Amino acid sequence: MRAHPMVGDVLLTLLLLFLDLLMLVAQANRDEGQPWYVAIPLDVAMVAPVAFRRKYPLVTAYVILAITGPHSALELGVGSATASCVALYTVVVYVGRKQAALYLVAQAVVSLLQMWAGWSPQGWAPLVFIGLTFALCWVLGEFVGARRAYHAEVEARLHLLETERDQAGRIAVAEERGRIARELHDVVAHAVSVIVVQADGASYALRSNPEQAERAVRTISETGRQALTELRRLLQVLRNEEVDGEPRIPQPTAESMADLADRVRAAGVPVELSIDGELAGLPAGVSLGVYRIVQESLTNTLKHAGPGARARVRVRRTENLVDVEIVDDGAGKARALVPGPDLPGGNGVIGMRERAHLFGGILQVGPRPGGGWRVHASFPVRLDP
Numbered sequence: 001m002r003a004h005p006m007v008g009d010v011l012l013t014l015l016l017l018f019l020d021l022l023m024l025v026a027q028a029n030r031d032e033g034q035p036w037y038v039a040i041p042l043d044v045a046m047v048a049p050v051a052f053r054r055k056y057p058l059v060t061a062y063v064i065l066a067i068t069g070p071h072s073a074l075e076l077g078v079g080s081a082t083a084s085c086v087a088l089y090t091v092v093v094y095v096g097r098k099q100a101a102l103y104l105v106a107q108a109v110v111s112l113l114q115m116w117a118g119w120s121p122q123g124w125a126p127l128v129f130i131g132l133t134f135a136l137c138w139v140l141g142e143f144v145g146a147r148r149a150y151h152a153e154v155e156a157r158l159h160l161l162e163t164e165r166d167q168a169g170r171i172a173v174a175e176e177r178g179r180i181a182r183e184l185h186d187v188v189a190h191a192v193s194v195i196v197v198q199a200d201g202a203s204y205a206l207r208s209n210p211e212q213a214e215r216a217v218r219t220i221s222e223t224g225r226q227a228l229t230e231l232r233r234l235l236q237v238l239r240n241e242e243v244d245g246e247p248r249i250p251q252p253t254a255e256s257m258a259d260l261a262d263r264v265r266a267a268g269v270p271v272e273l274s275i276d277g278e279l280a281g282l283p284a285g286v287s288l289g290v291y292r293i294v295q296e297s298l299t300n301t302l303k304h305a306g307p308g309a310r311a312r313v314r315v316r317r318t319e320n321l322v323d324v325e326i327v328d329d330g331a332g333k334a335r336a337l338v339p340g341p342d343l344p345g346g347n348g349v350i351g352m353r354e355r356a357h358l359f360g361g362i363l364q365v366g367p368r369p370g371g372g373w374r375v376h377a378s379f380p381v382r383l384d385p
Helices: 005-029 037-054 059-072 078-092 097-115 125-207 210-239 254-265 282-303 347-358
Strands: 269-277 309-319 321-330 364-367 373-380
Touching: 005 037, 005 078, 037 059, 037 078, 037 269, 059 078, 059 097, 078 097, 078 125, 097 125, 125 210, 125 282, 210 254, 254 269, 254 282, 254 309, 282 309, 282 321, 282 347, 282 373, 347 373
Parallel strands: 269 309
Antiparallel strands: 309 321, 321 373, 364 373
16 A cells, blocks of 8 residues: 555545445435436546545545535435545645645535535534534644654655765775875885886996995895885785785884885985984874875985985974974975975875874975975874864
């Protein structure tokens, strides 16, 4: 019935028609009532609109009201009274109180006219009965209408919750993709930059200084292995599984900067590393962010500072902040002095800024007045909940 509500309305229509036809047969047996060719069409016309009450509630109600007069006047059965009650209930449930009140007034006027035309000393009793019946139909319609409105609101809220859940899932996926993209950029950019620089140096020193060429090739091999290790870790995160039961390789932290500085020194850029304060115990995101910003800055020094450049990394932790500064004395001043979000450096600078802002920090990037390049970042030690 819920899937095909018109089926129930058709069954109700057939039941009302059956009752009226029974009354017609009973009257015919007593040689009373109207001729069948008058009664049957009026009976059908009286109850047929009930089958369409849900689809066209207001039209159905007024069609029933129009046929109620002749059907009741000829005393053709209970179809007129029952159909009128069903029509009032339907208008209350499916249309609204205002239209239902107007329809009730119209029904009352028609009923009073019928009672006045056929008035009898017992006329008040049917009038009171009709009034109570209409009141019962109104109350029942209010109850069912309230239930329908409640279920509609619940369904709307469930749909809204499902939509919000889907949107939250899409936002989480986008954020995770952005995080993985930053990680891939940092890993690949650093490793490729070191490999290219060392490969160029090895090609120049291959004949004149074989030992230096061998060291460069060894650095290339170590850098490539480390890059593959970090890429494998990222792929394990994407697959959300462990390979052959091995634990996932941990991400680098701020405490790994000494190894990073050694690799950059081996690549040909002297790096001075100064750490003031204990870096252990930092939040994992902040620790990784500090490491990646230092890695990206030294990678840019390796790629852009030019031959003979030196870099200095200073990390200072206080009670509330971790302050990071990376400067070099290379050819950074040759790059355009563009302020704001359009600073040079492409995805690397954008990634550093996103890491800093993600954890409530700040980032300043730009040329130094005396030449070279400076990156300064500051992170809060404790993240706000």
